[in-house]
Amino acid sequence: MTGKARRTVAAALALAVTAPMLSACFEEPSAHEAVRDFLVGWQTGDYDMAARRTDGDRKVVRQALEDAKVHLDAASFRFRLNGLRNAGEETEADFRAEVDLGENNPLWEYAGRLPLRLVDGQWKVHWSPSVIHPQLHEGERFAVDVTPYGRRSILDRTNDPLQQPATLYVANVIPSMLKDAAAVCRQLSKITGFPQDRLLSKIRSAIPNAQVPLVTFGRTKYAQLRVQLEAIPGIKISPEPLLIDPESPTQIVGSVTAVTPESEQQLGGPQRAGDTVGRSGLQKAYQEYLTGSTETRVITLDTKTSKEVAELRKWPPSRSNSEVRTTLDRSIQQAADTALLGDGAPAMLVAVQASTGEVRAVSTTKEYNQERQALAGKFHAGSIFSIMSIEGLLKAKVSFKQKLACPADRTVGGAQFHQTAAPAGSTLSLQGAFAGGCVTALASLARRIDGAELAASAAKFGIGAPWTLPLKTFSGRVSPLKNDAATAKAIAGQNVLVSPLSMALVAGAVASGTWRPPVLVTDPKTADPSAEAAPPKAPAPIEIDAKTVSTLKSLMRAGVTSGSARAAAAAGDPVYGITASATQGRKPMAWFVGWQEDVAVAVLAQSSDSTAGAAIAGRFFQGLHARL
Missing domain, CATH: 3.90.1310 (Penicillin-binding protein 2a (Domain 2))
Structure with missing residues (x-):
């Protein structure tokens, strides 16, 4: 409904409520009629009717009432009668005025007074500009001053x-x-x-x-x-x-x-x-x-x-x-922007503070949108989702030194998996398979992990959590894990969707030992009043099992020192992380998820080189070290 339409409806409603009130206020019928007709005429814009109930020049009264509305740019006038009383030889009606000033201005309320006189046996409102407002006099007009x-x-x-x-x-x-x-x-x-x-x-x-x-x-x-x-x-x-x-x-x-x-x-x-x-x-x-x-x-x-x-x-x-x-940090943002310029590949990088969940930087090349893709995009996770399997493997007492074959192809429960890049064709420890991102080796672990436990572990890392950011976001989604094939696909990230933001928070959870919901705005504390609906309550932080965290740190450090994430190494404190290949439609994608000190990142690059995300992360950490 337009502003003008709302004004019309408001005035009509005001009349419907007020007119019966006017009829019940007075015992003296002729005084009642004079007040009623004047105020109803004024309120509805029937200035002729209002003017006829005064002792003033009708043309002057009509113009004065019209000018009052124009000079206030008023959407509507509404009136409420407070009573009728004798004042010497005159009778006075007290009223309360409510003026909608329009233009998103507040409601102006004031008390007014209508003096009434008998003129040739009929009650008339004794006219003067002060009838409109007690402080309005001859030779004066209203105005609205806006700064x-x-x-x-x-x-x-x-x-x-x-x-x-x-x-x-x-x-x-x-x-x-x-x-x-x-x-x-x-x-x-x-x-x-x-x-x-x-x-x-x-x-x-x-x-x-x-x-x-x-x-x-x-x-x-x-x-x-x-x-x-x-x-x-x-x-x-x-x-x-x-x-x-x-x-x-x-x-x-x-x-x-x-x-x-x-x-x-x-x-x-x-x-x-x-x-x-x-x-x-x-x-x-x-x-x-x-x-x-x-x-x-x-x-x-x-x-x-x-x-x-x-x-x-x-x-x-x-x-x-x-x-x-906001929680955005200009130095971290500049390091992220610079890192993405390195090789020209379409890519995204989200950085969060691991210990708080505060978003420090969101950067994309021109092919991606920072909100729609970096925060709210739905991308296959690839084998970085194997992070969620560690708790289940520990519960199953699987040794991370045990040897696993990393063939180019493997079938698990009828689901097929393919490893093209190194370390395909080799035999690795479980730690090596994790650090190297061998999909065929990791998928073979599906028989050692219960699907429900894997889904529960993902939830502890915030996958699927109801976030409260003011912008569009996606926290991730895991398909139902009803058999070994589905569980193997989840470990390989093929039936799991995540956003770069959700995986940056996963890295932050490993780094700090606690998953925390993302924070982008610190003030104001409340949602914007114009928002269509209040956001859901922010989820509470989730502490990750200490042994799981310790194991993941060891595995993700190996990912940088001897695994496929070596390109992420940078000056300063140690870098932790792993890489993974994935596809989006027919496009090959390369993930890096990791951290240095208290800055956790997720990088997603459109590239057939599984180490492309790690290379961007390395430039980012190097640039951040130089700035700090």
């Missing part, structure tokens, strides 16, 4: 903005300098699509000699319309720099545009010129918090000088308007 405050920033973990300045262009007018405000609005509406009546309302409700912003344009749109805008008399364009161009990770931070007629409808009603709309990422997810707020004042003006006479009500800027503080 805008710009869009707030998205910050990194050190409170530095994750945006660079960009210029928006605002079309302004000064009402007192316009020869024909309606014509200006008609032309502006024609080229922008904004409703003419809303543009005109902004002008009529403003202080006459103040600059009034009407429409805001982005750089591209302004360039397209510049000549047409310059041809409209009275329009002045003001450049307005704002921190809205996203820095890396750009798709996580999100883009911002000026309000358009289409986005105005999506936001649920008229927005002010200068307002901005988050189109993606955190800018969209936290639109209600970040969007520019305003200080609003209802004032009276001297109609001759346009000077302010009195302030009737003031509302400070919305308290909800605030920066959004």
